[in-house]
Amino acid sequence: MxxxxxxxxxxxxxxxxxxxxxxxxxxxxxxxDETVAVIREPESRRKTLPEAIRLAKExxxxxxxxxxxxxxxxxxxxxxxxxxxxxxWED
Numbered sequence: 001m002x003x004x005x006x007x008x009x010x011x012x013x014x015x016x017x018x019x020x021x022x023x024x025x026x027x028x029x030x031x032x033d034e035t036v037a038v039i040r041e042p043e044s045r046r047k048t049l050p051e052a053i054r055l056a057k058e059x060x061x062x063x064x065x066x067x068x069x070x071x072x073x074x075x076x077x078x079x080x081x082x083x084x085x086x087x088x089w090e091d
Contacts, residue, residue, distance in 0.1 A: 002024065002025045002026070003025070003026045003027075003028060004020065004025055004026070004027055004028070005028045005030050005035075006027065006028070006029055006030065007029070007030055007031075008029060008030075008031055008036070011027075011029045011037075017039060018039070021039050021040060021041060022041070024041070024052075026038065026039070026040040027039040027040070
């Protein structure tokens with residue numbers, strides 16, 4: 001997820017910020033170097049991989065899931081098992 005940092009003065013364009021959030025970005029509003037607010041999609045609205053692929057195709061974004069993708073995903077799962085994230089393929 002892309003994260004953008006803006007100042008309070010730049011946050012006046014709320015409709016355009018919300019459009020960016022709907023597009024998958026996270027907006028952090030800063031006062032000097034301190035984050036005072038974060039705007040992002042709720043967990044329930046976050047995209048699954050198939051949804052993200054569909055949206056990318058609709059927007060003509062070239063995405064590639066190469067041969068390394070499966071190995072990378074497996075590594076991510078293994079690295080997070082100790083944090084209580086279960087592996088859905090082991091059910």
